[in-house]
Amino acid sequence: MSVNRVSRIYVELVRSVPLLVMILWVYYGLPQLSGMSISVFWAGVLLLALSDSAFEAEIFRAGIQAIARGQYDAAYPSRSAISI
DSSP, X not given: OOHHHHHHHHHHHHHHXXXXXXXXXXXXXXXXXXXXXXXXXXXXXXXXXXXXXXXXXXXXXXXXXXXXXXXXXXXXXXXXXOOO
16 A cells, blocks of 8 residues: 555545544543553643644645646756655
């Protein structure tokens, strides 16, 4: 499975689940699966890091895709082009 496909699945999965449901999964479900308890603070930190990283990935993807082909071709000779 390619990195592109894994990241796409991660972004779509995290963005489609409501934040409150993820809070319950992390705070109550993670200790059941891993066998170790987690404080409310660290559950929130973990959840917000996972959630915000998915949204940030989508923002960066949209920003890179917004670059027109002409702008990409114009930047290529100066080697400041983004490898797509």
